[in-house]
Every structure is written in structure tokens, then in C-alpha cells.
Amino acid sequence: MTLTRDDIIDFIYDEARMLDEGRFSEWLDLWIPEGHYWMPLDYKQTDPDLVTSLLYEDDFMRRLRVERLNGERTFSQKPKSRCHHVIQRPFVDEFDLDAGHFVTNTSMHYIETRLDEQFLLAITATHELRLVDGKLRIANKRVDLLNSDAAFGNIQLLP
Amino acid sequence: MGKYTDNPAAVAALVEQHQVHRDTYIDQEIYELEMKHLFSNTWVFVGHDSQTPTKGDYITTQIGNQPVIMVRHSDNEIYVLYNRCPHKGTKIAIDRAGNTGKFFRCPYHAWSFKTNGCLLAIPLKKGYADTAFKDSEANHGLEPVGDVKNYRGFVFARLAKQGISFEDYFGEAMSSFDNMVDRAPEGRLEVAGPPLRYMHQCNWKMLVDNQTDTCHPMVAHESSAGTAVKLFEEANWPEDKPKPMAMEIIAPFMSPYEFFEEMGIRTWPNGHGHTGVHHSIHSDYTQEPEYWDAMVAGHGEERTEEILSEIRHNTVYWPNIMIKGPVQQLRNFIPLGPNKTLVESYIYRLVGAPDYLLQRTAMYNRLINAPTSMVGHDDLEMYERAQEGLHAQSTEWINIQRLHTEEENYDEIAVENGTTERQMRNQMNAWVKFMTMTMSDKVEAAE
Ligand SMILES: [Fe+2]
Numbered sequence: 001m002t003l004t005r006d007d008i009i010d011f012i013y014d015e016a017r018m019l020d021e022g023r024f025s026e027w028l029d030l031w032i033p034e035g036h037y038w039m040p041l042d043y044k045q046t047d048p049d050l051v052t053s054l055l056y057e058d059d060f061m062r063r064l065r066v067e068r069l070n071g072e073r074t075f076s077q078k079p080k081s082r083c084h085h086v087i088q089r090p091f092v093d094e095f096d097l098d099a100g101h102f103v104t105n106t107s108m109h110y111i112e113t114r115l116d117e118q119f120l121l122a123i124t125a126t127h128e129l130r131l132v133d134g135k136l137r138i139a140n141k142r143v144d145l146l147n148s149d150a151a152f153g154n155i156q157l158l159p
Numbered sequence: 160m161g162k163y164t165d166n167p168a169a170v171a172a173l174v175e176q177h178q179v180h181r182d183t184y185i186d187q188e189i190y191e192l193e194m195k196h197l198f199s200n201t202w203v204f205v206g207h208d209s210q211t212p213t214k215g216d217y218i219t220t221q222i223g224n225q226p227v228i229m230v231r232h233s234d235n236e237i238y239v240l241y242n243r244c245p246h247k248g249t250k251i252a253i254d255r256a257g258n259t260g261k262f263f264r265c266p267y268h269a270w271s272f273k274t275n276g277c278l279l280a281i282p283l284k285k286g287y288a289d290t291a292f293k294d295s296e297a298n299h300g301l302e303p304v305g306d307v308k309n310y311r312g313f314v315f316a317r318l319a320k321q322g323i324s325f326e327d328y329f330g331e332a333m334s335s336f337d338n339m340v341d342r343a344p345e346g347r348l349e350v351a352g353p354p355l356r357y358m359h360q361c362n363w364k365m366l367v368d369n370q371t372d373t374c375h376p377m378v379a380h381e382s383s384a385g386t387a388v389k390l391f392e393e394a395n396w397p398e399d400k401p402k403p404m405a406m407e408i409i410a411p412f413m414s415p416y417e418f419f420e421e422m423g424i425r426t427w428p429n430g431h432g433h434t435g436v437h438h439s440i441h442s443d444y445t446q447e448p449e450y451w452d453a454m455v456a457g458h459g460e461e462r463t464e465e466i467l468s469e470i471r472h473n474t475v476y477w478p479n480i481m482i483k484g485p486v487q488q489l490r491n492f493i494p495l496g497p498n499k500t501l502v503e504s505y506i507y508r509l510v511g512a513p514d515y516l517l518q519r520t521a522m523y524n525r526l527i528n529a530p531t532s533m534v535g536h537d538d539l540e541m542y543e544r545a546q547e548g549l550h551a552q553s554t555e556w557i558n559i560q561r562l563h564t565e566e567e568n569y570d571e572i573a574v575e576n577g578t579t580e581r582q583m584r585n586q587m588n589a590w591v592k593f594m595t596m597t598m599s600d601k602v603e604a605a606e
Pocket residue numbers: 369375376379380538
């Protein structure tokens with residue numbers, strides 16, 4: 001069985017559903033350990049390292065984030081937040097079966113809620129995926145917020 | 160007119176040394192008086208001059224609730240002007256940063272102004288020929304604020320035309336800024352990118368108080384820092400492998416009470432103060448030889464030793480900024496209402512230093528200060544709960560009594576146990592001073 005563009009697209013949908021259903025441990029396993037989850041602060045930012053980003057998280061930080069969400073003394077998650085992704089069909093921008101390398105571009109509306117508050121973020125997610133032992137994995141993920149330069153309150157889950 | 164306007168005695172009565180009345184945190188009238196008096200009489204941070212490196216460069220920001228433009232004029236000096244056309248009130252600039260060339264031009268009726276604010280030209284000027292326009296306020300151009308000081312790149316302004324001088328206001332407190340700038344081999348800083356912008360539904364003073372609150376990290380941040388320490392232990396990290404930078408930053412938040420007691424707090428007059436007199440949570444950061452060499456080349460060995468052994472934690476410059484010298488960051492707590500504060504967190508590059516330092520500074524900013532930061536979530540949850548809790552009728556007072564053993568004189572510099580709440584008391588002492596110094600006393604006079 002060879003991988004098709006539809007398999008790539010399904011992967012993106014599955015990831016969003018995982019996050020919305022709070023299956024964060026499963027989500028962690030989607031990643032290649034070296035991969036980074038990046039949310040730039042500036043529109044069209046190119047440097048994740050020497051200027052501020054909202055997120056630029058490696059395996060350790062992702063695990064910490066997920067572990068913290070379930071912590072006994074994580075007061076900002078009592079009660080817990082919930083999130084919801086509405087995603088447009090991803091563009092498969094690169095499809096290199098031989099190299100096992102794929103890039104998608106996906107527009108989403110991300111909604112997060114806790115207590116009486118709810119907010120909406122319009123985002124574009126860029127996924128770099130790789131085939132590892134026959135399975136698709138996230139090599140890197142970049143999330144651009146349409147209004148990345150706006151002032152936000154807490155964004156506690158994972159857009 | 161409410162309870163506090165023109166009533167300095169009522170304002171002063173809100174602050175006792177060991178406790179503060181909740182109206183200072185939740186009352187709309189008090190907030191408006193803060194904007195009118197406190198943020199006018201004090202020296203407030205505006206920006207860094209590397210944000211406006213060339214002539215005509217400007218940024219827009221606010222001092223208290225006052226919209227201002229910070230701009231580099233043709234004489235290369237930094238000017239701070241009210242962002243209001245003297246004609247109809249239109250804001251002259253609304254981009255957060257830009258270059259206006261040789262002059263500002265109002266987009267509404269094309270009145271133009273030099274970058275020092277002077278009125279340059281008005282279209283169809285003859286329409287004012289037979290009027291008394293030259294005597295009107297509109298003829299002044301863009302009004303400059305009361306006074307401006309550029310201290311080693313950091314620009315401060317006092318809105319009030321008359322008042323305390325910059326030197327008298329800050330005094331020895333500027334030593335933390337000196338240390339931050341001296342940490343650059345070339346002795347200057349440059350801003351690195353735009354600030355994080357984090358909206359808080361709480362009073363601005365809750366953030367200021369938190370900067371020297373050394374009894375909260377091991378409690379409120381157990382969820383983030385405690386979990387980090389636990390995960391790291393479970394990871395069986397090889398001894399010889401360098402610790403991840405993120406762990407260096409986040410683990411010290413879980414230091415025990417004794418660590419914070421021993422680190423010490425120093426307070427200066429006028430509400431300034433800092434934690435980390437002897438050591439701090441930034442003390443054990445890895446230092447690469449490359450940086451040491453660059454510092455020695457710039458400052459000599461003795462000075463380098465002196466500069467790098469001063470590892471302060473948070474320095475509060477009253478009223479509304481905090482800097483971390485060893486991390487080259489500045490947080491600006493901009494009051495938007497009694498229960499709304501915008502926090503802008505800036506980072507700076509040490510000119511002449513290797514990149515790993517800026518890498519750590521940027522990491523610190525996103526791990527601790529971002530709206531997406533776990534540590535930020537821990538803190539904001541506490542502030543917002545307090546902002547709501549203060550409305551309870553059970554008591555109207557906020558307690559700031561820790562290690563208040565006798566009457567304190569805040570005009571004296573003091574170094575004390577790092578868990579004292581003396582700095583919070585020092586702040587509120589300065590609050591009364593700068594709130595009431597320009598308040599007329601109509602209420603008392605009428606009685
Ligand atoms: Fe904190």
C-alpha cells in the first residue's frame with residue numbers, strides 16, 4: 001500500500017481531532033523528538049531563536065506542557081480549558097514519496113474556552129511530515145496567528 | 160466628583176504600612192486619579208532608543224493613559240510628544256513603529272509638524288490671517304511632555320511640566336540598569352524584535368507587587384517548574400551532557416524558601432527596589448568562555464568580574480516597569496483600567512556578545528512572559544482570582560505585613576531578608592507621595 005495525498009490530509013484532520021478531544025499523550029507520540037512546535041510572534045517571522053516567539057517547543061517542553069495540563073496543582077486548569085479546531089482542507093504543498101517528506105498548509109479557526117470566556121484565533125498551520133517506519137510523523141509544525149501581534153489573554157491549549 | 164478627587168487625606172488613608180485598602184486596586188476613581196497624578200508626577204518608561212535608530216523613526220505608546228509618540232528628531236535627540244493633533248485631536252501616528260521622514264503630517268487636514276513637535280505648515284493658512292490663531296493653543300504644534308531623559312538608551316518621561324528631577328527620582332536605583340547595559344562588551348543594548356503583548360484582567364499593581372513576591376514561585380509555579388523538575392529527573396539525563404537551557408531557566412523557580420530568604424531585597428526611595436542582592440534564580444546560568452573573553456576585551460578583567468558577579472533578580476522601577484539585568488529584559492505594565500493591564504515584555508541584545516545569550520533571553524521571554532507561557536498562566540490565574548476576590552465584603556484590606564516588625568522609613572535604602580514585603584510597602588508609600596503631591600485640597604477647605 002502506498003501513501004496518497006489523502007493519507008496526508010487525513011493525518012492533519014486526525015491531529016486536530018486528537019487535540020480537540022484532549023488526547024494529548026497520543027498527540028505527543030505523533031512527533032519526531034527533534035521536531036519543533038513553533039508559533040511566531042511576528043507575522044512572517046523567519047527566526048525562531050534570536051527574537052521572541054509565542055512558542056518554540058522541543059520534545060521536553062511539549063511533554064512538560066502536556067504533563068502540566070493534568071497536574072494536581074495546575075490551578076489555571078481548574079476547571080480545564082477545552083478547544084475546537086475547524087479546519088479547511090489542507091493543501092499538500094510538497095509530496096515526496098521517495099524521500100518520505102511532505103509539507104501541508106492548513107487554514108483553521110481555533111476556539112478555546114474556559115469558564116465564561118471563549119476566544120477565536122484564525123490560524124495557518126504548516127506541517128512538515130516524515131515517514132518513519134511506515135508511519136507519518138510531525139517533523140515540524142508552525143502555527144501563524146492571523147493577529148499574532150495582538151495582545152492576548154491566556155492561550156493555554158494547543159492551536 | 161467622588162470620594163477621592165481633591166481629597167488627599169482620603170487617598171493617603173488608603174495606605175497603612177502593613178495594609179492597603181482594596182480601592183487602590185479596584186476603584187475607577189482611584190484609577191483615574193492615578194492616571195492624572197501618579198503617572199504624571201513620576202518618571203515613566205517610554206522606550207529604548209534603538210527602537211528609533213535613525214532620524215524620523217518613531218514608536219507610539221502610552222504613558223499611563225496618555226497616547227505619546229517617541230521620535231528621533233533631526234538633531235538626533237529623542238523627543239516624546241503627545242499623540243494628538245492640536246487641531247481636532249486626531250492621533251498623528253498609529254503604527255506601533257515607523258519612519259515619518261522630516262515631519263509629521265496629520266492625515267485629517269494636513270497640518271504638519273517638525274519631529275520636535277513645532278507647527279510647520281497649515282494648508283490655506285490665510286484662513287487664519289485675521290484671527291487670533293497665533294495666541295491659541297493649536298499654534299503650539301504637537302505638545303512635548305514635561306521632561307525626557309535618555310539613560311544609556313532607555314527613554315523615560317515625566318508628563319508634568321514641573322516636578323522631581325530624573326536623578327532625584329531614581330538615585331542609586333539606576334545601578335540595575337547600569338549592570339544590564341554593562342553586561343554588553345560594547346556597553347550598549349539593542350532591542351531584539353517586537354515585545355510580547357499579554358492582556359491581564361487585573362490591576363497593574365498586582366503585576367508590580369508580584370515582581371518582588373518571593374513567597375509565590377514554589378507555590379504558584381509548582382505546576383510548571385515543579386513538573387519540569389520531575390520530568391527532568393525521570394529523564395535520567397547523563398551527567399556529562401549540558402542541561403537543556405529551558406531547565407536552567409525554569410528549575411530555579413522551585414528553589415526552597417531559604418533560597419529566597421537569603422537572596423535578599425534592597426529598597427530605594429520613591430518606590431524602587433530589587434530582589435537578588437546576594438544571588439538569584441539567574442545565578443547558575445551557563446557562561447561560555449567566548450563571552451568572558453569579549454567582556455574582558457571591552458571592560459578589562461577587574462570590571463568584568465565586578466559586572467558579572469552582580470546577579471540581581473527583578474528590579475522594580477516605580478511605578479510600572481521591571482527589568483532583569485542578567486537576562487536583558489524589561490516588562491512594562493501598562494494600566495488600561497482599574498482591572499485591565501497590558502504587559503509588554505521586551506528583550507535586548509548585548510552588543511558585542513555571542514548569540515547564545517540572546518537565545519537564552521528570547522527563550523526566557525517565551526517560557527515565562529508569553530500569553531502561551533505556562534509560568535504566565537500560573538501567575539495570571541492568581542491575579543485574576545485576586546481581582547475578583549477583592550470584592551468580597553469580608554475585609555476591605557490587603558495584607559502586606561510580612562517581616563514588618565517596626566515603623567519603616569522608606570526614604571532610607573535598606574537591605575533585608577528576601578521574603579520581606581517591604582518593597583510592596585515601599586511602593587505604596589511612593590504611591591501616596593506621588594498621588595497627593597499635586598492634588599488640590601478642595602474637600603478639606605470646604606469643611
Ligand atoms: Fe510568578
